[in-house]
C-alpha cells in the first residue's frame with residue numbers, strides 16, 4: 069500500500085499513531101516488517117510512535133492508566149522505534165499555534181517523485197540547521213517524550229496539586245458536554261491536536277493512522293450523519309493534507325477489520341484493550357455507536373455493505389462541490405478540524421432554512437434563569453449565554469458548530485437546574501452563568517481559539 | 530404561464546399539505562401558477578381506493594383539478610396483477626420504478642411544465658442514506674438538491690424539502706386537512722425499513738440529524754474523474770435512462786414475456802438480449818436465482 073502510493077520519501081520521519089487496538093498494532097508490525105525487507109521492497113523512512121492515554125475522560129483511575137501505559141511501553145520498546153507517550157491532559161499545555169498550519173513545503177505538487185525527493189532532502193537540511201538553536205524549554209512535553217521515559221513522572225504529576233489545572237480543566241470540559249456524540253467529536257479533535265503538536269515538535273512530516281476499511285466505512289456514515297458531508301474524503305481518504313505541513317496517511321484503510329484480526333492472530337501481534345469513551349454505553353448512546361452497530365447488523369444480512377460504503381467514499385472528492393468563481397480567496401478553515409468552511413449560506417440550502425427557523429423562534433436561552441430580567445440583552449443585564457459562542461461559531465464548520473453548540477447549550481440547562489432550589493437568589497444564577505460562559509469556553513479557547521480570534525479581530529480593525 | 534403539478538404520492542399527508550401550501554402561497558403572493566393535482570392509481574385493491582377517496586375529498590376543499598392516471602393505462606398492468614404474476618417478493622422494485630415514471634408520464638400527458646413532489650426533509654435524509662449505502666453516487670449528488678433536472682422530461686422541485694415529517698403531520702392536523710396515510714401494502718423492502726429505523730434512532734440521539742444529513746448531502750462532492758452514467762433517453766419510450774432501455778421498459782418486457790424475475794437484478798444482459806431481439810436464454814434465469822441473497826435490489 070505504501071510502496072504503491074509513493075508518498076513517503078527516503079529518510080523521512082513518520083509518526084505512527086498507536087492505540088493498542090488491532091489495526092494500529094498491525095500497522096506497527098507491518099512497518100517493522102517493511103523496514104527489514106530485502107532492498108527492493110524495503111521501506112526507507114524513519115518511524116516513531118505516539119500513544120495517547122485518554123484514561124482521564126474514560127473514567128479510569130491513575131493506577132489503571134499506569135498499568136496500561138506500562139503494557140504499551142513494553143510493546144513500543146520492543147519495536148525499537150523512538151516513541152512518545154502522551155496524556156490527553158497535556159493538550160492544555162499546547163501553544164496556541166497548534167492549529168496554524170505551516171506553509172507548504174514546495175515539494176508537494178506536480179513534481180515527479182524524484183524531484184520531490186530532492187526537494188525534501190533540501191528542506192530537511194535547512195531544518196536541521198535551525199534545530200540546533202531552537203531547542204527551547206517551553207515544550208517540556210516534546211522533550212521528555214523524545215526519550216519516551218519520563219511518562220511516569222508526568223503521570224504522577226497529574227495526580228498531585230502541582231499540575232492541577234489540566235486535569236480539572238479536561239474533566240470539566242468533558243463534563244460540560246451533554247451527549248456522548250459531542251464528547252467523541254471533542255476527543256477526536258483534541259487527539260488530533262496533540263498528535264500534530266508532537267509531530268511538529270519532533271520533526272515528523274507524516275502521521276500514519278490505523279483506520280481499517282471497516283473503521284473507514286463507519287466513519288463515512290457517521291460523519292455523513294454529523295453534517296460533515298463536505299469533508300468525507302478528507303476525513304477518511306488515504307492521504308489528508310488539510311494540515312499543510314503534516315500529512316496524515318491511512319495506510320490500513322484497504323484491509324477489513326476481520327483480515328487484520330486474522331493477521332494479528334497468525335503473526336502473534338500483541339494488542340492492548342483500553343476502554344474508550346463509549347465502551348460501557350449502549351448502542352444508542354451516541355451517533356458513533358449507533359452507526360457502528362447499524363453497519364455491523366446490516367453487514368451480517370448483506371455481506372457487501374461495508375465494502376459498498378467504502379467504495380462510495382472512494383468516489384468522493386476532497387475539493388468542495390463548486391468553486392464559486394466570484395470568490396477568489398481560499399475559503400477560511402474551521403478552527404477545530406481545519407477543513408475549509410462549509411457554512412456559506414446558499415439559497416434553498418438546509419443551513420439557510422435552519423438559520424431562518426432559529427431566527428424565527430430562537431431557543432429560549434438563559435434569559436429564563438431570572439424570571440424578572442427578560443431583557444433583550446440577556447439575563448441580569450449581561451450578554452446572553454450564547455454571547456461567547458456566537459463569536460466562535462462563525463469560525464467553525466457546520467459539524468463542529470454542532471459540537472460546540474452543545475458545549476454551550478448544556479450550560480443553559482445546568483443553569484436552569486441550579487436555579488430550581490434557590491430561584492429567588494439571582495446572584496447564584498449569575499454565578500453559574502459566569503461559570504458557564506467563562507470556564508468552558510475559556511478552557512477551550514486557552515489553547516486553540518485565542519490566537520485565531522485575535523487574528524480575526526485584527527483583520528476587522 | 531407556469532403550471533405546477535402537485536402530485537399525490539404514497540404518503541398522503543405530504544402531498545396534501547404541499548397542495549394546500551402551494552395553493553395558499555400562489556393566491557397570497559400572486560405567483561400566477563396553474564396548479565394541477567396528479568394522482569397515480571397503482572391498482573392495488575383496497576389500498577388506493579381509500580387514499581383516492583381522500584384525494585378526491587381534498588380536491589373538493591382545495592378547489593384544484595385532479596387527474597388520476599392508472600398503471601393499467603400507463604403500462605397495461607395493475608400492481609395487483611403484477612404481484613399475482615411475480616409472487617410478492619420483488620414487487621417493490623416494480624412499484625418504485627413504475628411510480629417514478631408514472632408521475633412524469635402523467636405530467637407530460639397533462640401538459641405540465643414542472644413537477645412538485647411532497648418530499649420532506651426526512652425523505653431526503655433517508656434517500657441520502659440509501660444512496661450512500663447502495664453506492665449510487667450519481668443520485669447521491671443529486672438527491673439533496675431542491676430543484677433537479679429530474680429523472681424524466683420535466684424538472685422537479687421539492688418545496689417541502691426543509692420541513693420535517695412531524696411538522697407536516699402537525700400542520701395537516703391543525704389545518705384539518707384530510708389525508709390518508711399508510712405504508713405500501715406490499716411491504717416496503719427490508720433495506721429501506723432498516724434505513725428508516727436508523728433515521729428515527731438518529732433523531733432520538735440528536736434532533737437535528739435530519740437537517741444535518743440534508744446539509745451533508747448538499748455539500749458532498751463527487752470526484753471529477755468518477756464516471757457517472759451518462760443520461761440518455763430510452764429507445765422505446767423516450768424516458769430518461771442511462772441504459773438504452775429504461776428500467777420500466779425492461780421490467781415491462783419481462784412481465785410481458787412471462788419472465789418477470791429476469792428483469793429484476795441483472796438488467797444489463799437482458800437489455801442486450803432485448804435489443805438484439807433474441808430470446809433470453811434459459812440459463813439467465815437460473816443464474817438469477819442463484820444470485821438472490823447476494824445482491825441487494827432497490
Ligand SMILES: [Zn+2]
Pocket residue numbers: 402403404405406407464465466467468469
Ligand atoms: Zn470543523
Ligand SMILES: [Zn+2]
Pocket residue numbers: 620621624625713714715716717
Ligand atoms: Zn411497494
Ligand SMILES: [Zn+2]
Pocket residue numbers: 763764765766767768774775776777778779
Ligand atoms: Zn422506456
